Amino acid sequence: MADPTPILGIDLGTTNSLVGVVDSGFPILLADEAGQRSTPSAVNYAMDGSVLVGEAALRKRALEPQRTVTSVKRLIGRRAGEGSWQPAYNLRQLDVTPVQVSAEILKRLKAIAERALEQTVSRAVITVPAYFNDAQRNATKQAGELAGLTVERIVSEPTAAALAYGLDKLEEHKKIAVYDLGGGTFDISVLEMRDGVFQVLSTAGDTQLGGDDVDRVLMEHVLEAAGTSSLPDEARMATLLVAAEAAKKRLSTEESTRVEIPFFEGSQSLSVEIGRAEFEKRIRPLIEHTRPHCLRALSDAGIKPEDLDEVILVGGSTRIPLVRSYVKEIFGREPNVSQNPDEAVAMGAVIQAGILSGSLKNVLLLDVTPLSLGIETFGGLMNIIIPRNTTIPCKAGEMFTNAVANQKDMLIRVLQGERELAKDNWELGRIEIPFPPGPKGSARVGVQFAIDANGILQVLARDTATNTDTVLEIQNTAVNVDDERVEQMIAESVEYAFEDMNERVWTEAKLKAEELLPAVDAALEQFGDAVTAEEKAVIEAAAAQVRSVLTAVDHDARALKVANQTLDDATQELAVRLVEQAMEESLVRRGLV
Structure with a gap:
């Protein structure tokens, strides 16, 4: 029997999603009617208004590429046009949002769980990439709520994977790096595990890098090798993408493979031989892009590669032999492949759900905020209130005063970033606090930042003369900066x-x-x-x-x-x-x- 009020653990993935629960004190992943634990993160919106999710939707991708949504995780919480990756489908034409698409996937996972547990479930822990910003985390939470779930916690994926790895090693003291290369995102986190406490020391990554990009590179190579003079239409492109993904998987265990698509162009079939060496040559630039993130995470954690006890591989893309050898090169040690890379994150989410429900004890998970948070002060400077890599949940505040005489109000600009000047950081929101004009230094405004366990920011400003509070909830950030700039922020803070x-x-x-x-x-x-x-x-x-x-x-x-x-x-x-x-x-x- 499951817990009377179970909390689901959900890995809402770019390519596949999984759901599980703690049953009789053991974390387990739940299978669908066909016995599959993994559900493709695909949604098909049929012309008649019906919706298909999972494997059934994936089968429609080649026939209806414009009506089949995949890899929506790369769009959630983002503004149109952000990032270099653009999908074949158009959500606006389908009249749906990334949140609504994600909610359909979550509804399917909820139904799988209710069928397996034979009871209604309404609570969940959902994982996200460590480098998801505030808008992306909130959008994920909204998707859960739209699916009929109370989202008890948003957990970073590498942290969840480390939690899965360390469940049977609660008495040990270890420093762990989690290298997570999934379908659409890359994360690297360094964690310290001591007496059942998991503390994230640092995190870095790229939410626009993953197996999807490998598939596209391989697809472009196939088209080039086939001598195709023009780009295929959307249906053939979708078919080729499916074939490229299958070839990629085969090349993890085979030295060569062949991509064959009958009647690809009219009566012409497509047949291209691909060797692993050529494949690795093509994708190496993508994999090399993970190195600076790994080095930065180590630097931020204040440790050297030889200080690590384990380097854990997570995400389906880490099955690629080049990735494994490259990780060994970066960290100077063989990576730990004891975890199922496709299921480790989901298992960690289940464990965290079990901790929250009380089904599992003696484990504590401490996450961090990936970028510094602060406000603009007089002169256009960035005043940091919560430094990056601060363990969350957390609170911090400072007292501020009027910088000039007869000032009638104070504009508090909430900033995120690592640069010294406010103009070089990103504005998340603003609060205007009025107060009676007076001499310089006469007004007193207290500003408190609070980050909850989901990494969501609340800003409170208090005029101490009147004890009037103004609260700003950063639910959807005023500036959803392209995630590619997130990784640039820290690099630029060093460069400049x-x-x-x-x-x-x-x-x-x-x-x-x-x-x-x-x-x-x-x-x-x-x-x-x-x-x-x-x-x-x-x-x-x-x-x-x-x-x-x-x-x-x-x-x-x-x-x-x-x-x-x-x-x-x-x-x-x-x-x-x-x-x-x-x-x-x-x-x-x-x-x-």
Whole structure:
């Protein structure tokens, strides 16, 4: 018997999806009526309005490519036109969204589970690539809700795979890398496992790289080898894509194979011999694209390849011999292939579901946020509130004040990214907090960021004078940046590190100079007679130098800092006199002198 109120574990995959549950204390994957645990992530929308999901839909792909949706995971939570991959079908013509398509797949998995368990189920844990952004995670959650499921947790796929691997090793202390190359996405995560606690140390990846891309490269090679003069129509292209995918799988165990499609062009059949060596040559650039992500994940985790205890392979594309040899080359060790690469993520989701339902105990899963989160501060700087790779769920906050006098409100721009300047990061949303005008520094606004267990962000801003709260739920990000730019963000933060830091130091020094110069001018006007000509000349020369550096074309942060310090030193005596006068005036007002 399953748990009285079971929680399903679901791997909503690009190519295939799986569902399971903890039964009598054991995590199991559930099979459909045909005894298959894997359900193709395909949906066919027939002309009569009926919907087919799974294997039945996949059989329709060659006949009705425009009405058969596959690999929708690569579109979920994304704006039209983002990413280089474009499907053969048009969701707008079908009048459906990626969320609705995903919901159909989830409905099918829910039905498989209810048939196997002989009871209604309404709760689930669903996995997503570690590098899914906030919009993609929310869209996945919406798909679950549309399918009639309460989504209890969104779990990163590599984390789920590590959880599946480590269930029988709860007493051990290990550092693990999970290399996950699936149908449409690539993830690399480094985790530490100690006494049943799984903590993600770092994560990286590309949500637009996977087996789909390998299939297309192989398909292009077949067309080239066949000498096809023009691109096939959509139906033949779909047929060829299916044949290319089958050939790819055969080349994992065979040295050569043949792609044969009878009557491919009218009476002409297609027949092309493909050797593994040529296949690997063609796809190597794709596989090599995973190296920088792996190296970055290791660097972010602060460990070297030799520090790892295991490198686990997950995802059907890791069956390709080139992938396995390349992983060995990157990490300097044989990868662990003890897990079924197609089922490890689903098994981890089931285990996490069992933990939440109470069916499994003594295991704790800690995930991380993949990119830093913060707000824009005065001067256009990025102020980080939650650094990247912070364990979630988490909360963090800071107090901010008005930067100029008589300011009527504060605009809080919520940012995501790794660059020093706000303009180089991505805006997720904004909140405007009104408050009574007053002197500089008179307003106090507390800003708190909270990331829940699903990696979804909530921003709370509180005006401490009125205790008025404004809450921003980042359900669909204002800017759904192309995932290819996510991986660029960290690379650019390294590439432009010196320029960015110089610009930050320059901006901070500029703000100080813009405060210092008016104060010096006012002090000279007030104490002009009390300052010697020599003192005044030194102060004016120092002020002139600050103005000169400020107006220079090149932002020389070091020169501005030196000029500020020189002016600061030159006005020390003047500052002392100002303080003494202020104290004397205060004593007079109080009648003490």
